[in-house]
Amino acid sequence: MIVEDERDEYNQFDLSDFQHGEDNGSSHVDLTYSTDIPTNIANMMGVRTRIRDRQMHEQLKGDLVEHVWRRFGVNETFVCWNIDDCPVPVDTDLGSIVDNFEHALHQMGFEGRMSINVDCKKLNSNEEALFKAGRIFYLPYGETMYSNYGTRPTLDMTFYMLSVLQETAPILANLAVVVKPNIDPGGELHRVLHCLKSRGHNVLLVELPPDEKCLFSVDSLLKNSRFLGGGKPRAKKELTPEEMRPLYDSEEEEEEDGSYDVSDLSNQKMLDFSERIKHVKGPRTVVFWDAIDCPFPLCFSPEQIFQKIKSVLMKKGTNDNITIWAYVDERSWRDKCLGNKTWDSRIYFLPAGDRRVRMLNDMYLQCRDAPLHHCPGLLILVSNHFSGDPFYMDLFQDMEHQNYHPFLIIPREHSNISESPDEWPQSLFNRPRKSSQGPLPKKPKLDAA
Numbered sequence: 001m002i003v004e005d006e007r008d009e010y011n012q013f014d015l016s017d018f019q020h021g022e023d024n025g026s027s028h029v030d031l032t033y034s035t036d037i038p039t040n041i042a043n044m045m046g047v048r049t050r051i052r053d054r055q056m057h058e059q060l061k062g063d064l065v066e067h068v069w070r071r072f073g074v075n076e077t078f079v080c081w082n083i084d085d086c087p088v089p090v091d092t093d094l095g096s097i098v099d100n101f102e103h104a105l106h107q108m109g110f111e112g113r114m115s116i117n118v119d120c121k122k123l124n125s126n127e128e129a130l131f132k133a134g135r136i137f138y139l140p141y142g143e144t145m146y147s148n149y150g151t152r153p154t155l156d157m158t159f160y161m162l163s164v165l166q167e168t169a170p171i172l173a174n175l176a177v178v179v180k181p182n183i184d185p186g187g188e189l190h191r192v193l194h195c196l197k198s199r200g201h202n203v204l205l206v207e208l209p210p211d212e213k214c215l216f217s218v219d220s221l222l223k224n225s226r227f228l229g230g231g232k233p234r235a236k237k238e239l240t241p242e243e244m245r246p247l248y249d250s251e252e253e254e255e256e257d258g259s260y261d262v263s264d265l266s267n268q269k270m271l272d273f274s275e276r277i278k279h280v281k282g283p284r285t286v287v288f289w290d291a292i293d294c295p296f297p298l299c300f301s302p303e304q305i306f307q308k309i310k311s312v313l314m315k316k317g318t319n320d321n322i323t324i325w326a327y328v329d330e331r332s333w334r335d336k337c338l339g340n341k342t343w344d345s346r347i348y349f350l351p352a353g354d355r356r357v358r359m360l361n362d363m364y365l366q367c368r369d370a371p372l373h374h375c376p377g378l379l380i381l382v383s384n385h386f387s388g389d390p391f392y393m394d395l396f397q398d399m400e401h402q403n404y405h406p407f408l409i410i411p412r413e414h415s416n417i418s419e420s421p422d423e424w425p426q427s428l429f430n431r432p433r434k435s436s437q438g439p440l441p442k443k444p445k446l447d448a449a
Contacts, residue, residue, distance in 0.1 A: 077105055077174040078164050079116040079206075080139075082157050086178050086208055089216070097216045098135050101176075104221035108204075108233035110174055117164065119157045153391045156357045158192040162364045165201060176204040176225070188357055191274075193228050195365060198275050203228040270341045271325075271348050273362050277369040280321055283377060285313060286366060286404070287324040288359050290383040292352055294411035294428070296326070297421045302337055306345035312429050318378055327352040327359060356385040360392060363399065372403035379404040382428070384412050 079101055088094070102114050116136045123131065123138060131138055139160045140153050165173050175196060183190050183205075197203045207224050226232055271277055287309065296305050310322050323346045330338065330351040337349035352358070363379065379399050386392045387410050399406045409428050419427050 075171055075173050076113045076115070076168060077110045077176055077204075078161075079114065079176045079178070080157060080161055081116065081118045081178040083118050083120045085180060092216065094131065094136060100216050100218045100221060104218045104225070105176070107218070107222060108225065110202075110204075110233075112174070117160065119160060154389055155391055155395075156188065156354075156361075158188050158357065158361055159364070159395075161192060161196065162361055162368070165196065166364065166368050172200045172202075174202040174204065176206055178206045179208070181207045186353075188354060188361070191358075192361060195273055197228050199369075204233060270339070272350055273365045277366055279323065279370045282321055283319045283375045284321040284323065284370075284372075285318045285378040285380065287322065287380045287382070288363060289324060289326045290352070290355055290359065290385070290411075291326045291328045291349075292355065293384040294382050294409075297424055299421055302343045302347055302349070303345050306343075306347040309347075309425060310345075312426055313380075316429060322346065324348070325350060325362065327355045356383070356389075356392065359383065360395060363396070367399060367402040367404060375403075377404045378407060380407045380409065382409045382411060384410055 088097075098116060101116060105114055117139050118131065118136055119139045139157070140155075161175060161177075165175060175193075177189075177193065179189070193203050193205075205226055205228055206221060207226070209220065209224050300308065305326075306322075306324060309324060310320070313322060314320055326337075326347060326349050328337065328349050328351070338351060341348070350358075350362075359381070363381075381396060386396055386408065393408075396408065397406050411428070414427050419425075
């Protein structure tokens with residue numbers, strides 16, 4: 001048969017690849033080669049013994065710490081310092097402060113470049129000259145509107161921290177903050193520092209000692225510095241597996257749209273930005289709602305609030321991937337919505353605090369955690385406290401550079417309109433707004449590619 005006669009010509013592989021070569025054409029077999037294979041239990045016990053060997057364990061741990069420290073210990077360190085809260089000691093040479101910080105940080109294992117960044121309400125001409133001569137950067141200089149109008153920004157220093165660290169991404173820069181001892185655990189500074197720590201940054205606290213005269217010597221900086229959460233820095237920091245995991249997780253390859261597909265995850269966790277935010281893959285709409293300026297109807301449950309807002313937005317042509325963060329009065333909402341999340345929809349209630357500062361910080365954390373590169377998004381802000389401040393408005397409109405179309409709703413412009421719970425919140429989205437970016441954009445069309 002044809003098949004029988006020609007089948008050897010149709011092999012899709014070379015048989016010689018599977019044949020052992022012979023030395024000098026000899027078929028001699030090495031009879032000294034051992035074919036004894038240990039039993040499975042012997043193999044298992046041998047591996048177990050090697051793993052449990054204390055010396056080997058310490059060597060592996062040391063090698064891993066050395067590897068991580070070499071990768072992250074040379075990163076740049078930003079020193080942030082509010083000199084209104086922590087004044088410069090009288091008759092202190094600013095140049096020596098810079099040198100002492102550099103020497104102290106190097107002794108603590110931070111080998112990369114260092115910059116000192118200060119914030120205060122106002123610098124007089126002498127202080128300004130001293131800062132420039134002392135290689136200390138005044139944070140408001142970085143704002144375009146400051147150079148244009150000479151007006152000091154009303155921004156909080158926590159925003160500057162997020163901003164300067166975001167510029168170094170994806171490299172995880174170190175942050176050192178000059179603070180008073182026992183910073184307020186309920187304050188925005190404490191919250192933002194923990195947010196940065198959870199995202200893999202080394203956060204170092206330089207706490208003021210009672211005696212200000214010895215504050216900025218090298219010995220004093222070494223003595224009064226500690227990591228956020230406890231622990232003294234040293235040249236070879238011993239990181240626990242929990243501390244090392246976010247460092248490696250932060251370099252995971254992102255999806256094409258700069259987000260993660262977490263559609264299979266539970267919605268029962270309250271996303272308060274204390275950890276990295278992960279969104280469902282694809283185009284999205286994010287809403288930051290000041291529920292003190294624009295309260296929710298008390299008759300609605302969280303699920304109903306979300307569905308009402310979602311329904312109005314989708315009628316306007318937005319996509320159905322919507323996430324809402326609502327900033328509420330802690331005393332009024334503690335029992336109803338703060339704490340454990342008992343509903344399934346993606347609406348999250350957070351204590352307002354200084355809500356304008358917190359909302360701006362959270363918007364930047366959201367854009368940092370889930371940047372959009374290949375598909376557009378919509379960022380809706382419902383608040384009275386941004387439109388009157390040119391700096392906050394400028395930063396809000398900058399969200400467009402993150403591929404989020406910014407859209408502002410000012411509740412006080414709609415305060416004279418009465419609507420029933422069934423109609424809410426249609427009036428917020430129906431009336432024209434002078435201060436907004438125009439009408440809500442239609443559902444974005446993805447490129448053909």
